[in-house]
Every structure is written in C-alpha cells, then in structure tokens.
Amino acid sequence: xxxxxLQVQSPITPSxxxxxTTAVAAKRPPKLYFVNAIVDYTVIGVASIVTFILxxxxxxxERDQVIWTTGAALLWVCNWPHFAATSYRLxxxxxxxxxxxxxxxxxxxxxxxAVVASIASPDLIAPCFVKILLxxxxxxxxxxxxxxxxxxxxxxxxxxxxxxxxxxxAFIYGTFISQTVRSEVLPAGNDYYGIHYLGLGLPAWSIQAxxxxxxxxxxxxxxxxxxxxxxxxxxxxxxxxxxAITQYVWFVHSSDQRSFQEFVxxxxxAQYLLIAWSVQLKExxxxxxxxxxxxxxxxxxxxxxxxxxxxxxVIFWMVPRLMAESGMQLSFALGIVTAAIQIHHFFVDGVIWxxxxxxxxxxxxxxxxxxxxxxxxxxxxx
Amino acid sequence: xxxxxxxxxxxxxxxxxxxxxxxxxxxxxxxxxxxxDAGDIVFAFYPEVAPQTVRQFLRLVSxxxxxxxxxxxxEPGFVLQLAAHHNRTPPLTPEQLKLIHPLxxxxxxxxxxxxxxxxxxxxxxxxxxxxSFSILLGDAPHLDGKYTxxxxxxxxxxxxxxxxxxxxxxxxxxVVRLEVKKAMVVGSREQLATVSVQPARPVPxxxxxxxxxxxxxxVFPMRIEVALxxxxxxxxxxxxxxxxxxxxxxxxxxxxxxxxxxxxxxxxILFMPLAHSSxxxxxxxxxxxxxxxxxxxxxxTPPG
Numbered sequence: 001x002x003x004x005x006l007q008v009q010s011p012i013t014p015s016x017x018x019x020x021t022t023a024v025a026a027k028r029p030p031k032l033y034f035v036n037a038i039v040d041y042t043v044i045g046v047a048s049i050v051t052f053i054l055x056x057x058x059x060x061x062e063r064d065q066v067i068w069t070t071g072a073a074l075l076w077v078c079n080w081p082h083f084a085a086t087s088y089r090l091x092x093x094x095x096x097x098x099x100x101x102x103x104x105x106x107x108x109x110x111x112x113x114a115v116v117a118s119i120a121s122p123d124l125i126a127p128c129f130v131k132i133l134l135x136x137x138x139x140x141x142x143x144x145x146x147x148x149x150x151x152x153x154x155x156x157x158x159x160x161x162x163x164x165x166x167x168x169x170a171f172i173y174g175t176f177i178s179q180t181v182r183s184e185v186l187p188a189g190n191d192y193y194g195i196h197y198l199g200l201g202l203p204a205w206s207i208q209a210x211x212x213x214x215x216x217x218x219x220x221x222x223x224x225x226x227x228x229x230x231x232x233x234x235x236x237x238x239x240x241x242x243x244a245i246t247q248y249v250w251f252v253h254s255s256d257q258r259s260f261q262e263f264v265x266x267x268x269x270a271q272y273l274l275i276a277w278s279v280q281l282k283e284x285x286x287x288x289x290x291x292x293x294x295x296x297x298x299x300x301x302x303x304x305x306x307x308x309x310x311x312x313x314v315i316f317w318m319v320p321r322l323m324a325e326s327g328m329q330l331s332f333a334l335g336i337v338t339a340a341i342q343i344h345h346f347f348v349d350g351v352i353w354x355x356x357x358x359x360x361x362x363x364x365x366x367x368x369x370x371x372x373x374x375x376x377x378x379x380x381x382x
Numbered sequence: 383x384x385x386x387x388x389x390x391x392x393x394x395x396x397x398x399x400x401x402x403x404x405x406x407x408x409x410x411x412x413x414x415x416x417x418x419d420a421g422d423i424v425f426a427f428y429p430e431v432a433p434q435t436v437r438q439f440l441r442l443v444s445x446x447x448x449x450x451x452x453x454x455x456x457e458p459g460f461v462l463q464l465a466a467h468h469n470r471t472p473p474l475t476p477e478q479l480k481l482i483h484p485l486x487x488x489x490x491x492x493x494x495x496x497x498x499x500x501x502x503x504x505x506x507x508x509x510x511x512x513x514s515f516s517i518l519l520g521d522a523p524h525l526d527g528k529y530t531x532x533x534x535x536x537x538x539x540x541x542x543x544x545x546x547x548x549x550x551x552x553x554x555x556x557v558v559r560l561e562v563k564k565a566m567v568v569g570s571r572e573q574l575a576t577v578s579v580q581p582a583r584p585v586p587x588x589x590x591x592x593x594x595x596x597x598x599x600x601v602f603p604m605r606i607e608v609a610l611x612x613x614x615x616x617x618x619x620x621x622x623x624x625x626x627x628x629x630x631x632x633x634x635x636x637x638x639x640x641x642x643x644x645x646x647x648x649x650x651i652l653f654m655p656l657a658h659s660s661x662x663x664x665x666x667x668x669x670x671x672x673x674x675x676x677x678x679x680x681x682x683t684p685p686g
Contacts (some may be wrong), residue, residue, distance in 0.1 A: 062479040100638035103682050110640060113614050115646075121607045123551040124454075128651045139675045183670060185506050190552065191469055195557045196454065198654065198670055203661035204506045258468075269608070351677055 030365035032155045032237055034278045041239060043274045044148065045246030045337040048267035052249055055260045063258040071313040080312025081305065083274045083345050088308060089352045102333035105349045115340045119328070126336060127197040134192065135184075135338040138176040138251065141268055146172050147353070148271060151364055152240045164224045170217025174246050178210040179251035193335025203253040214252070216242075243271075253275030275364070279353075280304050282366040290332045315341055398496035407431045413536065413574050414443050416563040420545045422580040424568075425499060425518075430483060432488040432532035435501055435511070437506040438534065440567055442513065446563035447478050451513075456556050458546050463502060464562070485511045485530070492531040494522040497542075502573040517545055540582040548585050558587055578658050611648040635683040646674040 033040040059067070090096050090104055097104040118126035146169055153160050160168070183190075187201035225236050254260045264370050290296055295369070304337075316338065323333035353364070410429040415422050427436040442448060447467065454465035467482060474482075485501065487508035493501060495518060502514035519542070528644060535542060548556045568574045592638055622637045629637075650667065657664035 002669055018480055060480075062476070062482075063478060064476045065473065068473070100682050102633055102640070106637070106640065110614070110618075110644070117607070117610050120610070123553065124607050124651060125610075128647065131650065131654070132647065134670075135671050136675055140674070145681065182506070184664075185513075186504055189452075196551070196553050198553050198663040200654075200657050201505075201661055202664050206665060207506055285549060325675075347678070347681060351682055354683075 016074055029157070030155050030362070031267070031367035031369070032152070033367065034274055035368045037239075040274070041242065043270050044152075044239060045249075048246055049249055051263060051267075052254050052257065052260045056254075056257055059259050061257045061259055063262050064342055067259045067262050071266070074263070074266045075222070077309065078266050078269045078273065079318045081308035082272045082276070082310035082312075083341055084308040084315065085273060085280075085304075086345050086348045086352060088304075088311065089276065089355075090278070090348050095350075096355050099355055103146045103347050103351050107344060110342050111340050114343075118336050118339075120197070122155065122332065126195050126332075129339055130192045130195050130197045130335065132291065133342055134197070136346055137342060138180055139173075140245065140349065141250070142173045142176040144268065144272065144349075148275070149240060150238070151275075152243070154309050156237045156240050158228060158236055158240060164221060167220035167224060168216050168244065169223070170246055171221055172217075174210060174214025175240040175248050175251040176243075178207070178214050179255055181206045181210045181359065182255065189330055192330040193338065194329070195335045218248075260283045277301065277304070278366045278368075278371075279363040281371050282363040285371065286363075292371050295370050297368075326354050391526060398592075407490070407537075409534075409568045410436065412440055413568040414440070415566050415568060415574075415577060415579065416448070416538075416562050417566075417580065418541065418545060418560065418562060419585045420560075421538060421541035421582040422534045423541050424574065424579060424634055425533045426536040427533040428490075428531065431490045431492060432501075432530050435485050435488055435530050435532040435645055438483075438485060439515075439570055441563045442481060444567050445478055445481055446565070447474060447481065447513065448562055451562045451565075453545060453556060453560040453562075455516075456546060456548065456550050457519070459520040460522060461500075462519055462542060462546055463516040466502070466512060466514040482512055487511070487528075488530040488532070489527045494518050494525040494531065496520050496530070497535040497539055498531050499535070500525060501530040501532060503529065505604070515619075517542055521544075528576055538582070541580075544584055553562050558585065560585065583653060607651060608648065610649065611644060615644045615648070618644065620632050620666050632682065634686070639681055641676065643674065643678060647669065 014015075024220070041057070046184075055067075113127075114129055118129045149168060149172070150160060181202055184200040184202045185204055185207060186199040189196060189198035191197075229236055237291075254264075281297060284290065284300060285292065287297065303359045320330065320333040320337045323337065324330040407428045408430050412427060414425045414427075416425070420681045427439070448464075450470055451464050451467070452469070452471075454469065455461065467479075484634045487503070490499065498518040500518060501507075502512040502516060508528070515532075517535060520548050524536065544682065545556075545560050548558060548560060549555050550653045552628035568577055584630040618637055618641050622634060622641075626634065653663070653667050657667050
C-alpha cells in the first residue's frame with residue numbers, strides 16, 4: 001500500500017476537479033486513460049455518437065417498440081446500477097457517512113418528505129417534484145461532463161485556468177440550457193409516468209440567447225485550446241474535448257431524434273460507471289492491501305457490478321411495486337420513486353468524489369495497469 | 383325602366399353569388415367521427431383553407447392513428463385539446479409513426495370561435511404541428527392567423543360540452559381520461575346518415591372529484607401543500623437552533639442550504655401557475671431554479 005499522504009479532491013462533479021494534488025502524481029505522471037484509448041474513447045463518447053449516426057441514418061427519429069424495449073433492458077444493467085453505485089460508495093462505509101453526515105443522513109429524510117407530500121398532493125406537489133427532477137437532471141449531466149473533461153485535462157497535463165474553465169463551463173452548461181429552454185418555451189408541458197407537469201412558458205427569444213451563450217463559450221474555449229497547443233507545441237488529446245462534444249450531440253444535435261434520446265441516460269450512466277468502477281477497485285485495493293492482479297479485477301468487478309445491479313433492481317423495480325400493492329397507481333409510484341432516487345443521486349454525487357482517505361492513492365488518476373499489475377507498476381510499488 | 387330592372391337583377395345576382403363566400407369557408411365532403419365516453423363528435427373540414435392539414439388528418443384517421451388518443455388539456459371557455467401522438471396508449475406502430483411529419487402553418491382569416499378545430503404546434507415554430515389539435519370552446523381572437531384552422535365540429539357540440547364539464551386538476555388535465563375510443567372517416571355527409579352517431583351523455587366521474595377544489599387552481603387549494611412545506615422548513619430551522627452549539631459550521635451551513643432548497647421548492651409550487659401569465663416571470667422562475675441547483679452543488683463542501 002502506498003504510504004503517500006494524498007489529498008484527493010477530483011470529483012466527477014466539477015467543483016474541485018481541477019485541484020488534484022497527489023504526491024504520486026508528482027513522481028509518476030498519471031496515464032491519460034482509465035483503461036486504454038479504445039475503451040475510454042468508446043465509453044466517454046464515441047459509442048454514443050456512432051449510435052446517434054446509425055439511428056439517424058438507418059432507423060429514423062421515432063421511438064418505436066424496438067427502441068423502447070432496448071432502452072428498458074439497458075435500465076437493468078447500466079442506468080439503475082449507476083444510481084446504486086453512487087449510494088454504495090457513500091453508504092458502504094461508516095467512515096464515508098461521517099465525512100458527509102447531512103448528505104448521507106439528512107437528505108434522505110428530506111426527499112422522503114417530498115415523496116410523502118407528492119403522494120398526498122398528486123396534482124400540485126408531485127408535478128413540481130417532477131419539474132425539479134427534469135431540469136436538475138440535465139444540469140447534473142453537465143456537471144459530470146465538465147468533471148470528466150477536467151479529469152482528462154489533468155491527466156493530459158492541460159492546466160485549466162479559471163478563464164478556460166469558465167469558457168468550457170459556458171459551453172457545456174449552454175448545451176443544457178439550450179435544450180431545456182427549448183422544451184420550456186412550450187407551456188403545455190408533458191407527462192412523466194402519467195404525472196402531468198406544465199412547461200414554464202419561457203419567452204421564445206430565450207432559445208436564441210441560450211444558443212449564443214453556448215457558442216460563445218465553445219468558441220472561446222477552442223481558442224484557449226489552440227493557444228495552449230501552440231504554446232506547448234503539441235496537440236491536446238481529443239479525449240479532453242470529447243465529453244463536451246458528446247454532450248452537444250446529446251442535448252442539441254439530437255434533440256429531434258427521439259429514438260436516440262432514449263439512450264442518452266444509458267450513455268451518461270456508462271461514463272459514470274467507468275470512472276466509479278476504476279475508483280472502487282483502486283480504493284479497495286489500497287485500503288485492504290490487495291496486490292494488483294487480473295484475478296482481483298475480475299472478482300471485484302463481478303462482486304461490485306452484481307451488487308449494484310441487485311440494488312438498482314430493488315430500488316427502481318421492487319419499491320414502486322410494493323407501493324402499488326398498497327393501492328397506489330403503479331405508474332405514479334414509478335414516477336415518484338424514480339424522481340426521488342435521482343434527486344438523491346444528484347446530492348450524493350456532489351460529495352462522493354470528494355471523499356478523503358489517507359490510505360488511498362489518488363483513485364481518480366488510476367489506470368488499469370495499477371489494478372492488473374503491469375511490470376512497471378510492480379517495479380514502482382517495490 | 384328596363385335598364386333599372388337589369389341593374390337590380392344584376393345586383394341581386396351579385397349578392398347571391400357573394401353569399402356562399404360570406405357564409406364561411408367551403409366545407410369538404412369527408413367527415414370524421416370521434417367516439418368518446420360522452421358520445422360521438424362529427425368533424426367537417428376546410429380543404430381549401432388548409433389543404434395539407436386536412437389531407438394529413440384524414441390520412442392519419444384512416445390509418446387508425448387517432449384511436450386511443452386522449453384529451454389532456456381542458457380549459458372551459460377556451461379549449462379542449464387532444465394530446466400528441468407521443469402520449470398515445472398503446473404506442474403507435476412503426477408504420478403509423480412513419481405517417482407523421484411536421485405540417486407547415488396554413489394561416490387563414492377564419493376566426494377561432496367555439497367549435498373550430500385548430501392544429502396545435504410549438505410556440506417557437508409555426509411549422510411544427512403534427513397530431514395534437516384543439517376544439518375551441520369559446521372565442522380566442524389572440525390565436526387568429528397564428529394557428530391552422532382546418533375544420534369545425536359539425537355535430538356533437540353538446541358532446542364536447544359534456545367532455546368540458548369534467549373537473550380538471552390544477553394543471554388543466556381532466557381528472558378522468560377522456561379517450562377517443564375510435565376515430566373513423568366517413569366519405570360524405572350522405573354516408574354519415576347511415577352511421578349511428580351516439581348522442582351526448584355525461585362522462586362518469588368519481589364522486590370525490592366533484593368538489594369545487596378539483597377544478598379551481600386558485601391559491602386556496604394550495605393551503606395544505608404550502609403548510610406542509612413550511613412545516614418542513616420550520617422543522618429544519620428548529621433542529622438548527624437546538625444543535626447550534628453542538629454542530630460544526632459546515633454541517634450548520636448545509637442545514638441552512640436545506641432550508642433554502644425547501645424554500646425554493648415552495649416558491650416553485652406558488653409561482654408555477656403564475657409563470658404562464660408572463661414569459662418574463664417564467665424566465666425568472668427558470669433562472670431561480672438554476673441558481674438553486676448551483677447553490678446545491680456546494681452542498682456540504684469540505685473545508686479548504
């Protein structure tokens with residue numbers, strides 16, 4: 001186990017992703033990828049962009065039965081486990097819970113109160129609860145996109161200044177605002193598991209304003225990148241830009257492609273699971289003094305993955321059905337439970353990447369070789 | 383004298399020729415019958431006013447696209463609106479979905495009056511109408527020229543009124559599902575005579591929805607909800623004050639943020655219905671939500 005004392009503050013959420021400081025990093029620069037170029041590029045963006053292109057060119061824009069069924073199947077293996085992984089990371093250790101007691105112990109009660117209030121007031125509070133979720137969710141996506149961009153920038157040695165970070169944030173959050181404003185211009189609203197919510201009825205000009213904000217931010221960040229490349233006389237690895245480009249495809253370029261929109265949460269979850277998986281394996285290895293090996297990676301992946309699939313199925317599938325057993329309409333129970341778990345996830349995700357443990361060496365800078373144990377890693381550890 | 387008689391005859395002929403135009407737009411041969419829980423509604427169409435929309439509507443009805451649609455918005459005195467095809471249960475088949483495409487706005491001078499059929503569309507895009515449309519329940523001059531008027535209720539306005547009597551939730555959604563059980567095209571008015579058109583009847587509504595609270599979205603029905611939310615705020619505040627000396631500042635700051643979150647939620651409940659009265663106000667609500675989320679991202683931030 002590394003004896004280095006570390007300060008790990010690199011979250012998937014962006015609040016301090018640019019401030020990773022590790023003694024290890026000073027000794028051995030982190031590798032660019034969590035696994036390797038193929039896996040990282042695929043999960044972070046290429047798979048979703050290719051899927052978008054394929055669906056647009058072959059399938060068409062509508063969400064039909066095939067798309068719906070495929071999306072539903074992916075819920076079990078990716079979307080739900082990604083929520084479970086967040087809760088698992090916070091709640092599996094009392095040490096973690098005590099680092100963020102209000103989030104771990106206070107927020108669940110607040111959300112439970114919102115659930116009870118939604119059940120008591122299905123016409124007024126439930127639609128507002130859903131509204132909060134539907135606007136917060138893409139905001140949360142943006143936070144993850146920014147966080148991942150900053151992690152890869154750090155790994156690539158691209159030191160992001162506050163101005164550059166502002167420009168990148170403007171673009172990433174601009175895609176979210178552009179998408180949300182477009183749907184909120186309509187006052188008619190829509191249904192979420194049968195819970196009807198109203199649109200805000202924003203002014204039509206706000207769409208143009210959001211688009212201008214997004215593009216100004218994007219162009220400014222590109223100029224910063226070009227300047228960095230010229231100054232350092234090397235290209236910035238494209239994976240630093242890939243999360244932002246991917247989110248642009250998700251929120252702006254594919255907004256009329258309902259067949260693709262069905263899979264956006266899946267791709268978001270896959271990004272999340274790649275990083276959560278790396279961190280989980282690294283933390284456990286360091287905490288329990290486990291030697292890196294392929295066997296460890298496979299067994300821990302199976303255990304952790306299986307547990308998250310199970311927890312996901314219980315909270316998303318079983319709990320609403322138990323509520324329905326008590327006489328509540330199943331679709332309503334599904335809507336409220338889904339909203340509650342997701343809002344809880346937004347809170348928990350905001351803190352779990354800031355968890356500190358003096359015995360864990362920079363988990364967000366981990367590479368598969370650290371886990372499997374390549375000769376170079378063995379040598380460094382010796 | 384003869385000249386005078388000719389002038390009068392010509393004037394009368396002119397008036398007669400002009401009469402059909404003054405009486406309203408030309409109505410096409412086809413009719414569509416919507417079978418609902420309140421009876422049957424018969425629609426006639428204006429193919430010369432909105433040729434594209436009428437053609438597409440008849441096509442979709444003939445492919446059973448409108449079967450199982452439902453009216454999701456009811457504003458007495460204004461509109462009874464059919465939900466879009468995305469909300470159809472069961473979902474449309476791939477073949478049916480392929481038939482649907484956005485329709486260009488077909489503006490006309492026809493006024494939005496009771497009984498008129500007006501194609502719904504996105505506010506920001508006049509050429510985005512697809513399947514959703516409204517039956518006007520009263521005059522709506524602010525919609526004139528901005529939405530495609532493509533037909534009118536020919537028979538069954540009493541059925542429409544029965545549907546419009548159903549109480550609604552605060553969000554204007556009827557408390558019971560008002561479904562189009564079956565929609566069918568009838569080739570002509572003569573053929574319609576051979577079809578059994580169901581007369582108007584009341585829609586069954588559960589008795590607990592017949593109270594006035596269900597249909598009045600004013601401030602008073604919110605009292606209990608608002609009281610509940612304020613109660614949560616008070617509980618957190620009391621907790622804070624009791625534990626003030628025992629909790630670290632970071633935890634206290636987070637508890638205060640919880641109060642802010644609950645307060646923000648309360649404002650959303652109160653302002654959401656008002657947002658529709660002013661788009662600037664709606665923008666304020668949206669920006670307020672963004673500010674709230676931004677604030678929450680610093681929830682329980684560690685020191686340093």
